[in-house]
Amino acid sequence: xxxxxxxxxxxxxxxxxxxxxxxxxxxxxxxxxxxxxxxxxxxxxxxxxxxxxxxxxxxxxxxxxxxxxxxxxxxxxxxxxxxxxxxxxxxxxxxxxxxxxxxxxxxxxxxxxxxxxxxxxxxxxxxxxxxxxxxxxxxxxxxxxxx
Ligand code: DQA
Numbered sequence: 001x002x003x004x005x006x007x008x009x010x011x012x013x014x015x016x017x018x019x020x021x022x023x024x025x026x027x028x029x030x031x032x033x034x035x036x037x038x039x040x041x042x043x044x045x046x047x048x049x050x051x052x053x054x055x056x057x058x059x060x061x062x063x064x065x066x067x068x069x070x071x072x073x074x075x076x077x078x079x080x081x082x083x084x085x086x087x088x089x090x091x092x093x094x095x096x097x098x099x100x101x102x103x104x105x106x107x108x109x110x111x112x113x114x115x116x117x118x119x120x121x122x123x124x125x126x127x128x129x130x131x132x133x134x135x136x137x138x139x140x141x142x143x144x145x146x147x
Contacts (some may be wrong), residue, residue: 001068008075009051037132043140057087062090069138073098078113088118096134099124
């Protein structure tokens with residue numbers, strides 16, 4: 001089975017973007033970590049990043065057709081996007097919301113997530129490890145629903 005890992009706006013700049021908040025690992029390192037984790041879990045993973053809301057909507061639709069689960073760091077669109085929320089609601093796909101930083105320890109506008117109600121749960125504040133935790137949780141969910 002295949003999972004999608006989708007990263008939203010500005011995450012292409014990981015490594016140089018506010019390293020005190022987001023760390024020093026770049027997006028390629030994050031993707032490599034997801035691939036290694038998926039392999040350990042006996043899964044395959046497709047990692048993509050876009051700065052464009054509509055592209056992310058299209059990819060969520062595609063995940064609904066081609067993936068068994070979704071890990072989504074919608075970045076700033078987390079806090080604003082009805083379109084991403086509606087896309088998640090439209091597809092029958094277990095999704096986990098991930099944030100590198102602890103959004104609840106930051107500015108108030110980051111405390112609200114538009115997409116959280118359409119996900120299994122949220123992992124925030126653990127850096128790249130959060131993606132591995134999310135992939136692990138998706139596998140458990142798959143096994144639970146298959147059993
Ligand atoms: C983020 C948190 C968001 O508030 C922010 O807009 C991002 C990254 C994170 O991974 O910590 O771009 O999703």
